[in-house]
Amino acid sequence: RFLVMEVFGRYAGFTAMLPTMAGAANRCVIPEYKFDMEHLTELLCYDRARHPSQYSVVIVSEGAMFEGGEMMFSGRTTDAFGHAKLGGIGDLVSAELNDRSAKYNKGKSIHVINQRLGYMVRGGDPDxxxxxxxxxxGNLALDLILHGAHGRLVVLKNGRYDNVPLEVVTSTKKTVNVDKYYNKERLRPLYTDFEMQPLFIMASD
Known part of the structure; x- marks a missing residue:
């Protein structure tokens, strides 16, 4: 079988990339790169054939788009900030996988389990x-207040606690650097060049 997990993230693929890098999935598709559905099907069939329990997993960012498609929105509802709510790409990917998988599985379609995780991703036990x-x-933020510093954000920068102006995170959209971190051919993170990288790979850029 295939397991399709749709996760939140809007226009950035970090919540799909990092769990995949940690081993939660074989492949992931992200908003920053339009993927080919046929190629994804072929890769997942390849992964499934190599797995002793005959299954493979793909994490789908809610803002992901396949070639020729656009972002999918879940109705006309908006969030607290007025943004249209994304959702539904996992359903479409699941249907396409079911239709296309027979081509790579001796004529037999592969059963697909589809799960939209949403905020369940944040519900695990803390480490x-x-x-x-x-x-x-919290302590660093209180220190800033006590020192009369305002308009600052506490951050982890290069593995160390620091603070930066709020404009650092509000002036631009932070997205995955595809050329640096994403393998477009394999539809998963690049597992190279870890030397001297910060603890939180990708998110620390």
Whole structure:
């Protein structure tokens, strides 16, 4: 079978890329790169054939688009900031995989399980980093207030706690650097050049 997991992220593919890099999926598709549906099907069939339990997983960013398609929106509703809510690409990918998989599986379609994770992604038990970093952020933010510093944001920069002007994160949209981090042919992160990279790869740029 195939497992298709749709995750949030709007115009940036970090929430699809990082779990894939951590081993949660074989492939991922992201908003920053329009993917070929036929190629994704072929790759997932290849992954499935190599897995002892005969399954493979793809993480689909909610803003992902296949070649010839556009972003999919879940109705006309908007979020608290007035942005149209994205969603539904996972359903479409699942249907396409079901239709196309027989070509790479001796004429038999492969069953697809489709799950839209949404904010369930944030519902796991915290690990040590999840607990320590917010504690440090809170203390650093309080220090800024006590020192009369305003318009600053506490951050992790190059593996160290720091603070930067708010404009650093509000002036531009932060998206995945496809050429640096995404393997367009394999539809997954690039697993190279880790030397001297910060702990939070991609997100630290």
């Amino acid at each position: 040590a980093i999840d607990s320590i970093v917010p504690m440090a952020y």
